[in-house]
Amino acid sequence: MNGKVALVTGGGSGIGRAAAVLFARKGAKVAIADRNAQGGAQTAAMIDGEGGEGRFFAVDVTSEAQVEGLVASTVSAFGSLDCAFNNAGITHPSRLFHELTLDQWNEMIAVNLTSVFLCMKHEIAQMLAQGRGGAIVNTASGAAIVPAPGQPHYTAAKRGVVGLTTYAADELNNQGIRVNAICPGMIDTPMVASWRESSPEMAEAVIAHMPGQRMGLPEEVAEAAVWLCSDEARWVSGDTMVVDGGMVCR
Numbered sequence: 001m002n003g004k005v006a007l008v009t010g011g012g013s014g015i016g017r018a019a020a021v022l023f024a025r026k027g028a029k030v031a032i033a034d035r036n037a038q039g040g041a042q043t044a045a046m047i048d049g050e051g052g053e054g055r056f057f058a059v060d061v062t063s064e065a066q067v068e069g070l071v072a073s074t075v076s077a078f079g080s081l082d083c084a085f086n087n088a089g090i091t092h093p094s095r096l097f098h099e100l101t102l103d104q105w106n107e108m109i110a111v112n113l114t115s116v117f118l119c120m121k122h123e124i125a126q127m128l129a130q131g132r133g134g135a136i137v138n139t140a141s142g143a144a145i146v147p148a149p150g151q152p153h154y155t156a157a158k159r160g161v162v163g164l165t166t167y168a169a170d171e172l173n174n175q176g177i178r179v180n181a182i183c184p185g186m187i188d189t190p191m192v193a194s195w196r197e198s199s200p201e202m203a204e205a206v207i208a209h210m211p212g213q214r215m216g217l218p219e220e221v222a223e224a225a226v227w228l229c230s231d232e233a234r235w236v237s238g239d240t241m242v243v244d245g246g247m248v249c250r
């Protein structure tokens with residue numbers, strides 16, 4: 001990653017923070033985007049504290065103007081954009097299909113799917129303008145493989161992320177831009193912590209069924225994302241990598 005510039009959305013927490021820190025440890029300069037200013041600034045401080053270069057940008061990834069500005073600001077700060085990890089996302093409390101409201105559907109699609117389209121659109125334009133390729137990784141979910149109970153809109157959005165990924169990989173494979181998706185299983189982040197608190201018995205039952213009877217760690221997902229962005233993965237594009245300890249096989 002030496003000399004490369006990486007952009008991480010949702011970098012103020014969980015998987016995105018772990019990836020931003022790992023990109024920096026591998027030598028990349030890292031643009032951290034999040035709508036959570038406190039978390040984003042903390043991630044930048046963690047990177048700076050380890051002697052790396054991280055810069056936080058307060059961005060709502062559902063806004064095209066803000067995403068376009070984010071890519072421009074990244075290039076202005078660091079000179080280029082080589083790797084992008086489109087990872088910001090949300091969940092909602094579980095709902096049966098017929099109880100889901102249109103507002104809930106629209107918010108989920110905006111944050112978990114439209115944002116990935118917007119980020120990819122502006123990242124790809126920048127990478128094409130640079131003319132030396134690039135690597136994009138999008139965070140989908142195990143829900144893109146096996147539906148997440150009570151999350152019809154999350155399941156649909158994450159399958160959409162996989163669709164965008166494979167489409168873009170095909171369109172861009174003669175331009176040196178690789179595009180992959182990762183599908184984390186249940187990972188111990190603030191997103192999951194609130195669900196554990198609200199449904200402790202269900203959470204314990206789910207975790208007991210998981211390989212090793214534990215959740216994954218954000219750092220274990222970050223390793224996959226950074227590897228997919230690295231030159232070691234130069235022959236990998238259009239892949240949907242499941243990072244769940246083998247849970248999906250059960």
Ligand SMILES: NC(=O)c1ccc[n+]([C@@H]2O[C@H](COP(=O)([O-])OP(=O)(O)OC[C@H]3O[C@@H](n4cnc5c(N)ncnc54)[C@H](O)[C@@H]3O)[C@@H](O)[C@H]2O)c1
Nearest residue numbers: 010013014015034035036060061088089141186187189191
């Ligand atoms: N934790 C899991 O078990 C798990 C499993 C599968 C997939 N995922 C996916 O991994 C990604 C990261 O999740 P996490 O577990 O690290 O969650 P997290 O809540 O710890 O981090 C998500 C980050 O995204 C940011 N974000 C949300 N909406 C945003 C917006 N509109 N604009 C800018 N930033 C925004 C949040 O502020 C937060 O910092 C998400 O896409 C999630 O769907 C998580």
